[in-house]
Amino acid sequence: MTSPAAPSPSSSLPPAAAVEFRELTSVDEIRLVQAMERSVWGGEDIDISPILLMVALVKSGALLLGAFIDGTLRGFAFSVPGDRHGQRLHWSHMTGVDDGLRSAGLGTQLKFEQARRVAARGYSRIQWTYDPLQSLNAHLNLVKLGARADEYAEHVYGDSSSDLHRGAPTDRFIATWQIDANGTPIRSPLLARAALEDGVPAGTVTRREGWDVYHAAPSLPDTPVVRVPVPARFGAMLQHAPDLALDWRLQTRAQFEALFAAGYHAVDFRRADDRGDYILVRP
Numbered sequence: 668m669t670s671p672a673a674p675s676p677s678s679s680l681p682p683a684a685a686v687e688f689r690e691l692t693s694v695d696e697i698r699l700v701q702a703m704e705r706s707v708w709g710g711e712d713i714d715i716s717p718i719l720l721m722v723a724l725v726k727s728g729a730l731l732l733g734a735f736i737d738g739t740l741r742g743f744a745f746s747v748p749g750d751r752h753g754q755r756l757h758w759s760h761m762t763g764v765d766d767g768l769r770s771a772g773l774g775t776q777l778k779f780e781q782a783r784r785v786a787a788r789g790y791s792r793i794q795w796t797y798d799p800l801q802s803l804n805a806h807l808n809l810v811k812l813g814a815r816a817d818e819y820a821e822h823v824y825g826d827s828s829s830d831l832h833r834g835a836p837t838d839r840f841i842a843t844w845q846i847d848a849n850g851t852p853i854r855s856p857l858l859a860r861a862a863l864e865d866g867v868p869a870g871t872v873t874r875r876e877g878w879d880v881y882h883a884a885p886s887l888p889d890t891p892v893v894r895v896p897v898p899a900r901f902g903a904m905l906q907h908a909p910d911l912a913l914d915w916r917l918q919t920r921a922q923f924e925a926l927f928a929a930g931y932h933a934v935d936f937r938r939a940d941d942r943g944d945y946i947l948v949r950p
């Protein structure tokens with residue numbers, strides 16, 4: 668089992684013009700992506716994308732997009748064309764950024780570049796999975812990118828060997844990104860409603876031994892806007908307080924599934940430092 672590489676010294680992102688985006692197609696370029704997969708996700712070799720499969724996918728229309736700074740690969744986004752519930756889309760399987768460049772905007776730049784190129788290929792929809800309890804991803808996907816979520820999938824990746832996933836079922840939101848012909852995101856019209864109301868919390872959060880603990884309300888609020896909280900440091904909780912992580916996972920699994928079944932969409936995330944609340948709105 669490999670563990671994630673130690674973060675390289677933190678650096679800030681050079682101006683957007685200094686980032687070179689390139690579509691990666693050769694075996695040597697795919698090997699660079701494999702190395703980055705190892706350092707970003709850790710886990711076992713069996714879970715690294717196989718070269719032959721990547722070649723086949725890239726040849727048949729997948730987009731493997733690399734972000735280079737000073738000639739070095741520092742991030743990538745990988746998506747494959749698909750057809751889900753009768754709609755053509757790109758399914759974005761992985762997006763990763765070098766540890767040393769996190770929270771400097773490269774992930775956002777990569778996703779917007781992915782959207783432009785996917786739109787140029789004639790698609791208006793990109794979907795991907797993400798762990799709803801990772802506050803960084805919630806903020807990135809719903810706030811910075813303008814995606815929404817109205818689908819919940821249980822234990823999607825099974826018992827993944829990745830260091831980022833271990834400790835609780837690999838439940839995921841399926842994020843939907845609607846884009847126009849230029850690749851500009853089209854945000855949910857329900858955001859207007861979310862802006863007008865604080866929403867009613869679906870439970871309360873207390874603290875125990877330095878960790879957030881979730882107590883779901885016995886029944887969900889029957890209001891147009893509902894808030895569901897995300898803990899601080901869920902990644903660390905998975906490793907060091909797995910019982911609390913599992914408890915949060917299972918309580919919110921039941922709540923998100925019930926809310927989505929009732930027609931709510933998660934359209935916003937109100938961040939408070941390293942935690943926050945989803946804002947779910949009923950049309």
Ligand SMILES: CC(C)(COP(=O)(O)OP(=O)(O)OC[C@H]1O[C@@H](n2cnc3c(N)ncnc32)[C@H](O)[C@@H]1OP(=O)(O)O)[C@@H](O)C(=O)NCCC(=O)NCCS
Pocket residue numbers: 707760761762763764765768769770771772773774775776796797802803804806807811900938940941942
């Ligand atoms: C997800 C990932 C690609 C994002 O890349 P990035 O370059 O760090 O993203 P950005 O800098 O564009 O945006 C991150 C945002 O989250 C914010 N953020 C950082 N820590 C946060 C936290 N604990 N809670 C909420 N938001 C947080 C950052 O401040 C930034 O927002 P801001 O620009 O409004 O300040 C990167 O973190 C990564 O590689 N993660 C590991 C792999 C992964 O989880 N991939 C996604 C699923 S495939």
